[in-house]
Amino acid sequence: ATSILWLRRDLRLHDLPALTVAAGVGTVLPVFVLDEKLLAESSVRTVCLLRALRAAQESYDGRIVIRSGSPEEVLPELAREVGATTIHVSAESQPYGRIRDQRVRNALGDDVELVGTSSPYAVDPGTLLNQSLTPFQVFTPFCKAWNAHGWPSPATLPRGLEFAHGVDSLEVPEPQDLDVDLPEVGEEAATQRWADFLDVIDAYDTDRDKPGIDGTSQLSMHLKYGTVHPRTLLADLDQRHPGHKRFATELAWREFYADVLWHNPESEWHDLKPGLQDIIYEDPDTDDDVAAQFAAWREGRTGFPFVDAGMRQLARTGWMHNRVRMVVASFLTKDLHIWWPHGARHFMELLRDGDPASNSHGWQWTAGTGTDASPYFRVFNPVTQGLRFDPDGRYVRQWIPELGHLAGKRAHEPWDQGDGYDHGYPERIVDHARERDVALERYGQAKN
Ligand code: FAD
Numbered sequence: 013a014t015s016i017l018w019l020r021r022d023l024r025l026h027d028l029p030a031l032t033v034a035a036g037v038g039t040v041l042p043v044f045v046l047d048e049k050l051l052a053e054s055s056v057r058t059v060c061l062l063r064a065l066r067a068a069q070e071s072y073d074g075r076i077v078i079r080s081g082s083p084e085e086v087l088p089e090l091a092r093e094v095g096a097t098t099i100h101v102s103a104e105s106q107p108y109g110r111i112r113d114q115r116v117r118n119a120l121g122d123d124v125e126l127v128g129t130s131s132p133y134a135v136d137p138g139t140l141l142n143q144s145l146t147p148f149q150v151f152t153p154f155c156k157a158w159n160a161h162g163w164p165s166p167a168t169l170p171r172g173l174e175f176a177h178g179v180d181s182l183e184v185p186e187p188q189d190l191d192v193d194l195p196e197v198g199e200e201a202a203t204q205r206w207a208d209f210l211d212v213i214d215a216y217d218t219d220r221d222k223p224g225i226d227g228t229s230q231l232s233m234h235l236k237y238g239t240v241h242p243r244t245l246l247a248d249l250d251q252r253h254p255g256h257k258r259f260a261t262e263l264a265w266r267e268f269y270a271d272v273l274w275h276n277p278e279s280e281w282h283d284l285k286p287g288l289q290d291i292i293y294e295d296p297d298t299d300d301d302v303a304a305q306f307a308a309w310r311e312g313r314t315g316f317p318f319v320d321a322g323m324r325q326l327a328r329t330g331w332m333h334n335r336v337r338m339v340v341a342s343f344l345t346k347d348l349h350i351w352w353p354h355g356a357r358h359f360m361e362l363l364r365d366g367d368p369a370s371n372s373h374g375w376q377w378t379a380g381t382g383t384d385a386s387p388y389f390r391v392f393n394p395v396t397q398g399l400r401f402d403p404d405g406r407y408v409r410q411w412i413p414e415l416g417h418l419a420g421k422r423a424h425e426p427w428d429q430g431d432g433y434d435h436g437y438p439e440r441i442v443d444h445a446r447e448r449d450v451a452l453e454r455y456g457q458a459k460n
Pocket of ligand 1: 230231262266332334338363365367370371375378
């Protein structure tokens, strides 16, 4: 018998439990559906997706059948064509994927079953509940429960695995040529990146917050397209680096946000904390001055070096360091008073790791309207954050050539240097101390 393996955001051959289950049925027909909805979303992510698909096609010896159209039309037809009665997937937990999968189930009817095995997470979203049997809303207790729950060992490649052949397929489309520095995507590239990172993991605890150092794994893109599974990384950590809890804790953030989104699909675009849903914001869609400030933020021209360096790193590479993501998000929401979904949408357009759960909840954490356990009145100071986490100014100079002449930490405060603006760096667009007060007043009003 032939069963179908429908690949989505799990573009790898190894440690793929859905493949193991599919292989138990007989011959496996791997398929990828070029779903117009996903391909139209963002050019950076589409390029990464198509590159990941190309790499997967190689790992699968060219046996992935590529079809184009909506999955609810393509899959029933393909199942009929090859006589399959099961379609295997890694279960989807995010709003679009859940709705899509339900549409596919409806279209398949009773004759063909859509079977979900495992998910893109070590612990499937929706699994863990707190002691009062309600979903977790705060990270620390979630992380404790997540660690206590544990995860299965990585799946091994099924013995005698056989792929179906002779089924018509399209070629993987040529990814667009973008002017963005993107790294290699694919299972091999992910494995290599992980190996390189393990060489420096001892310094992760101290270096992970310094954006001027390449001290984090940069695996977010690989986790996004499933060219590596977190279970594989966790098993490797347990075996080879058992002392490194910090990295596992960062993976737990990804799992936490996926769990929050599973329980609150509306939080992809709406504030989780009900008390903070009526904060007054400025609207870049209706006010020209606000639109100009929003553009300055997007283009890295706010006049605050740490913020601008982050926004330029994002545009140039499709990635931004986590510390700086928090600072630029705080700047948009609390210095410019712009509602976070405007920023989150911009991130989704440019990020190579753009993920609805981590992005929208990362934004809400910073805005103070989501799962953050800290009081809403924390406002990041964009200058002191820069001085603290990029003390030698290396990160700022790397991304802002107009500040290249300012040595050391001087690059963070061009306004205090006689020659600070000699090379065309823009002046600050707001007074941070003043805007901080405005933000606190507005948050305070909404809370009351
Ligand atoms: P590492 O430090 O090497 O961490 C390892 C992995 O742990 C990451 O790849 C990621 O999967 C996970 N992780 C680490 N920190 C977080 C976190 N705070 N939240 C969720 N997962 C985390 N991450 C995304 O993957 N996609 C997004 O769209 C995204 N948007 C964000 C938006 C904002 C406003 C903020 C503050 C954070 C966002 N993050 C997002 C989280 C985090 O910034 C990135 O996961 C991290 O910078 C990726 O780099 P890395 O792989 O080198 O991280």
